[in-house]
Amino acid sequence: MTSRSTISRPTASRPTPPGPTPPRPITSRPTSQRRNLRILLVVPTALLCAIAGISLRGAFDVGDIVPECLLATAVPSGIVALAAAATATARRARGFELFALGGALLTWLTVLPAASIGLAGWRGGDHQSVTNFLSVLRTAVTDGARQLLLTTSPARPTAVLLTTAGTCLWWAAAWAAICAIRGASPLAVLLPPTILLGLGTAASAGAGDPKTILTAALFLVIAVLFVGLDQATRGNPADAVVIRNRSARPWAAAIRTAPFFATVTALTLLTASLAPHLPGLPQRRPWDPRTLIAPAQQVYDETDPLTQAVAWLKESTPSPLFTLTTSDANQRLRWQVLDTYDGRHWSTSAEYRVAGKTLPTPAALWDPAGPTHSVTETVRLQDLSSVFLPATGRVRSVSGTDVRVSSDLGMIATSDGHVASPSLSYKVDTTVPDFSNASRLSNAQQSTDTALQPFEQLPPQVPDDLTAFAGTAAVGNTPFDQMNALATAVRGAFGYAPDSAAGQSLGRLSALVSYGKDQSRHVGGSADAFASLFAVTARQAGFPARLVVGFAPGTQSGAAGAYSVTSQDVRVWPEVYFAGVGWVPFYDAVPDGKGTTGDVNPVQEQASTVPTSETPTSQASQSAVPYTGPSVRLNNPSPQHKAPLVLLIAGVAVALIIAAVCALLVVALVSRRRRLATRRGDPDPRRRTQWAWLESLDALGIDGRTTTTPLELALRAGAPLGADGAEPIKQLAGLAEVAAYAPLAPDADQAEQAWKCADQIRVLSRRQTPRRVRAMRLLRPPSKARRH
8 A cells, every 4th residue: 555645846936027016906896795793883883973963962861862873873774784684695796885874765745744743742742644754854954953952941742843953963963974884094983973062062152161072072982992993894904005915813903902002081071070170161151153153033913012001091991901820929921121212102122033942141230140939820811911921030941831041031922923712721830930039139230241332222313301401310328229119200300191192202302301390291101101211211320221011910809829910900110130139120210090199119118109191191202193113023033143053063064074174184184194114114125115106106296197207207306306406306206216126125114214315205295285285285186097
């Protein structure tokens, strides 16, 4: 038996042609086998988009937005993954993107709005039929963003608002999943969720909030994890110029870069933990984009409130306006606040925005710290035809109806801007300032805050007699004493005539002050004249002042705490702002509807009588036709300081483009440094010499795709470098020709000399090339010739 031995024969190999061995070509699309592995990347991309959606937790409650985030990120990511798996199984190298986008589009048109309608009904947002899904989707696409920014946060989870947020998350998740599976740049994958994270933080007014910082830290951790998984599952190196053979183990890259990812994660969590404790950050009020957008001006045909108040007081038979059940019957109800005066009439500059689930917290200027007490009341309207809803004090919460709210005033109006229905019933919880401490008011100082200057403005030509009246009436040792003296002077300046016509013009007030005490003229004024005279003269004395139209609690009817408010219970009174105290009412400056003085002053009681006029009107001072005033506006009539929504969106778009360009520059700079390190460290001297030549061409902006020899290129490129660069580029070109055509490769010393010449050329080129041109060269993708 003969043994059979195996003889190994040498394998014949083809001779290697002279010249540098080009690196392996890089394909832009992973194979189907690699794509099967990259399908798993939809998990971190979906998590990134979901975290970006949770950044809306300030614009919505967390319990309202989390289900929408899960739905809007899981469904499109799953569709993309299924499309990629199906096409890979069918051995199709292309086309999964079309199937993925088609499936995402069909489900977006049907599943997302229908699910949002169901979620809105479950969370108590609104109740709509599922058959309205197309109408909800259309409104969300065309008007959803505006509605969200015009609603106080947290917004009620209506179907339109949820669909708006879900649409952004839906397409961001689909885009990120498709780019991740295709093997696109990590920047292309991370850009949409990063933009959503910024927009969600802005819409939530959560910049600097500790919870927002933690959300951003978690987002960064998942992003770093995605980058690691992306590099580990690529079929080819991420850098286009890496020449060394890649490890056959797909997770080798992740293992090698694990320390880097761990360091970034640790630093991120440490920063998130320390950021809330930075000096001044917890006290800083976050920026809110709602302050840049003014609601569209809406004009309503409603009688001027001062004119309406005078008309109600003239009625011989009181009209029932509403019924009231309150926990404190000693407080007046505020109906409208008027703070803008043009010399003829008073109007409001307050902005009423759609209220979310909770009412916004006002700035400290409008709600200064001080003693308060809570009042709970239920109002049922009868004949009060108005878009404004009466309430006691600053409204903190509302139930029973949707409302608009003025955060500065703490007052409410109907949500749709239409007159409230006669059967409307709502319950409010309010806080009322407590002015029972006389020393607190006596020590109050006149405010000098520039934000109160609009409440001190008067028309340019104020009659001299009003100026003289303010100078002689507003006297006292303290600012509060001065206003008390002014209230007493105003109340006695002329007689009270409830039947007189309404009028608040400077001419009317001048006539009342000039002839009010002349018994032969029988001059008298209505409640609006007293309040207007006080506010005008207070402003003339340098005090912020405004007018309030409201109601007394009325007469008790039935059970304890139940009152009936009629037209005879309407009241008009002025308010003055004091530093550290807020708006203080001066009820005693205006007689009430019965011809007596107003309610008790917050500090002291006033006289029980007031001069009255025997003749209700005077030909010299009153117009035959009552002035009806302007139509009432729910929004600021002159929002010049506000930016339109289009400008805000354009500004955000420009900022995002600039951020994207900066990110691209950073990525390109990092990639270039990696490329330099890889090329300079190539173990083959021939290839290292040719890499030095290609780097010099890149620095000079010369395309390497040419049949021109290196020496010929050196003659053309040496001119811009001047005399200092002629010798280095000539020497480098000679070494490049040796590496390309000579049978003997350059040695290591020659390769090192080539790189020294390349460094000199790069420094000279940087000095003579403008920064704009260098940035464009940095962003230019490598050509195919440079990727061989």
